[in-house]
Amino acid sequence: DAEITQSPRHKITETGRQVTLACHQTWNHNNMFWYRQDLGHGLRLIHYSYGVQDTNKGEVSDGYSVSRSNTEDLPLTLESAASSQTSVYFCASSARGARTEAFFGQGTRLTVV
């Protein structure tokens, strides 16, 4: 069965370190999204991609970057981790953005100490 997986599920890192969160989907979807979820803020869009070599900034992109070298993967990199980036991160994919069903990973809980 097709799926979308995130790794790691939990991560503790120190302030200032570079961290990369992985997202891998086997749906063959063009569209992929990264969100962060914090209490009181719902899911906020960090970055998204419409296809290979395409990346776009979302509403909370500062301090984050993504790259899309193939259809299956959209890794999220925190260039220099800050305590404000402690959050739960979700990756999602869909065939046609909000016009079709999106599938979500189980999330990565990141703690920056």
Add this chain to the structure above:
Amino acid sequence: SQQGEEDPQALSIQEGENATMNCSYKTSINNLQWYRQNSGRGLVHLILIRSNEREKHSGRLRVTLDTSKKSSSLLITASRAADTASYFCVVGTSYDKVIFGPGTSLSVIP
């Protein structure tokens, strides 16, 4: 704005009762979707309703869409404790971003 806004923010009901939550939006849409998120888990797609549809059913879920009022409602009938979750609507437009509102937090009390 491309996002929907759910209402109420929080809802608490007894098991067996019906739960209704609403979504309002501001743009023209192609479709509207509802998602559920159980605590600490990823989101799960519940139902998609297209702009030319007025009502759609899936098991105990009933979704209505009123494009003239730019609103949708999600009804969960005969609620169960397992329905305790946050519910989000996502509006589908000509843009492909998937953007979420704050959600409705539903608590079903056994």
